[in-house]
Amino acid sequence: MGTGYDEETERWRARFRNGCASRTVLEVLANKWALYVLSALRRSGGPMRFNDLRRLLGDITQKMLTQTLRNLERDGLVSRAVYPTVPPRVEYALTELGLDVGTLTDAVGEWAVVHAPQIIAARTHYDERAAAGPLPLSVGR
């Protein structure tokens, strides 16, 4: 027994049932701080220490910075170098993969500067209509 879908459709469905590559990438980037940490490391052009990042990012807590850096390290975008001096010195830098993801975030950024305003506008418009009470009956277009 099949599912009632043709083979091409089945392939399309299978693609996201077992983990879609696009979503893996989006999950890496879409948490609250990842983009900013990557951007900071990119801007510096070299390694940055923990507290330099912390100060630059301003209102990130230690915990979230640690967590974000750990995730980026785990995903291979950031490298972590520990110098066992006292006081300790830890430097974070982009890996090749982390550098490469910059081409993608640039693409996102370019699309965003053009279209994010439209999204915001649509959102505002939608919220205003919703606040005005239930629609009379949106028939067709």
Added chain:
Amino acid sequence: MGTGYDEETERWRARFRNGCASRTVLEVLANKWALYVLSALRRSGGPMRFNDLRRLLGDITQKMLTQTLRNLERDGLVSRAVYPTVPPRVEYALTELGLDVGTLTDAVGEWAVVHAPQIIAARTHYDERAAAGPLPLSVGR
């Protein structure tokens, strides 16, 4: 009194303090189902009814499909047309903006098919090392 950063750095910090456009876009796309719903509507090339989407997506619940569609509609990516027949008939389709976001998700997809395997590999490698116990002392590299 300033913050101790130069003007260019201050501009960089300000950019994400009050809402970064890239993050707005990522937040729209990075929930569990948005990408798949957009992809389904794109594939169909025309409007789709609620239960057609539901069946095609397979294991999405009614609630999550409704929620995802509402958000996409609110953000201006999807349009909703209600035909007050009985039983009711509701059709969802991509707006121009929703169609346009396809160029972005394509870019994400292309980067992803090349690099997601590297991310997965890095992750596995990291987890294996972590499971092997605390590292002896990672000096430098």
Added chain:
DNA sequence: CTGGATCCTAAATGATACTG
């Protein structure tokens, strides 16, 4: 200086039952 450990709140997701 770096960051681990804990406790807490809020948000996302999901299961289930009900309705015009």
Added chain:
DNA sequence: CAGTATCATTTAGGATCCAG
């Protein structure tokens, strides 16, 4: 058919304190 409402569970994010 296309939802809404409710409750439970999971995950993300954050505040605070402590330690090598």
